[in-house]
Amino acid sequence: MNAIELLDIVSTGETSKVQFKEELPHRDSVAQEIVAISNSLGGVILIGVKDVTGEITGLTLEQIEEYDRVVSQVADNLKPPVYIATEVVKIERDESSKNVLIVHIQEGINKPYKTAKGEIYVKQGSNKRLLTDNAEIIRLFQHSGNLLADEMEVHGTSIEDIDEKRFSDYFKKEFEKSFEEKGLTFEQALRAKRVLRNNQLTLAGLLFFGIDPQAVKPAFTIKAVSYFGNDIEGNQYRSKPKDLTGTIPELFDKGIDFLNNNLDFIQASQSFNAQGKLEVSNIALEELLQNALVHRDYFKNSPIRLLIFDNRIEIISPGKLPNSLTVEDIKFGNPVIRNNQLVSFSTHTLPFSGLGSGVKRALAEQPNIELINDIEGEQFKVIIPRPEKK
Secondary structure (H helix, E strand, O other), X not given: OOHHHHHHHHHOOOEOOEEEEOOOXXXXXXXXXXXXXXXXXXXXXXXXXXXXXXXXXXXXXXXXXXXXXHHHHHHHOOEOOOOEEEEXXXXXXXXXXXXXXXXXXXXXOOOOOEOOOXXXXXXXXXXXXXXXXXXHXXXXXXXXXXXXXXXXXXXXXXXXXXXXXXXXXXXXXXXXXXXXOOOOOHHHHHHHOOOEEOOXXXXXXXXXXXXXXXXXOOOOOEEEXXXXXXXXXXXXXXXXXXXXXXOHHHHHHHHHHHHHHHOOEEOOOOOOOOOOEEOOOHHHHHHHHHXXXXXXXXXXXXXXXXXXXXXXXXXXXXXXXXXXXXXXXXXXXXXXXXXXXXXXXXXXXXXXXXXXXHHHHHHHHOOOOEEEEEOOOOEEEEEEEOOXXX
């Protein structure tokens, strides 16, 4: 980083990725700051810059040597240790120079990071926040790939909650033989496919083969609404809000039916009796709805939202893109799979190609789709413009 880049960063003030420190604070405070930045999006600590005002006060060479050593020791003592990089930038002003120590901290790949006391912090704006909520801590494990929501056991479930015919049909479709022909009992087949673990259903098993998934996980629905106008705050509905329920394949079918019943068909031939062509690409809608169902964040206890307005369709999935995945990555088919078991089941039950190609296919069919990775809101939004009405 050069002096101009440093001055530009300082001029914008403190953020979730930039912290000012006039001098090095207590070791505990340094540890908390490094942990919070590592558990969030990464960032820098600028030492030698006043909090709030951003005045560059600078450091002596002795301070730089001491602070660099202390910060490195603190980072090494975190759980797990955090890799940091430091540099010194000299600012020349009024025939004098001032040195700023810059501590670079990358977003961690082994979250959650903890202080030596076992505390877990995350950034909240320019401040840090101590995590005590188990659900938030679990999601940090998920972001590092150390915990998969779809393979977790669902408390209070058992083999009695499985639709045996639904699972049997799936098994035969995947293996071209029944589980009996494979020499397995029903229970052995469930365990082999990671549907049953420790006598409880996994989340993937419940969502694909459960008798009534929403009896156990009531938030895992699709909330579908068709509005008059273009304002989500409106209360005039073409189709009243409804919660679509069922297994993931059933949710997919019901979601597509909702779209077909609430969108327009354009006459594509001279025949008066021809149904016409859906106003937006049906392939794109299928790919995007599957993407929402299979790749959403199942640690977030909220529904998928399927919203139709006069000028657009929105599909909103709980959870931002996982890890370091970006919108550009998924546009070009570069996947980071969040729910491995759901992907596996989907390949045999949905028109699903997997391997991250769904969004790429949708864009090929409907290039004007907008993709928004809402990091602060913890959601992923797809906006499909509707044709203007003549």
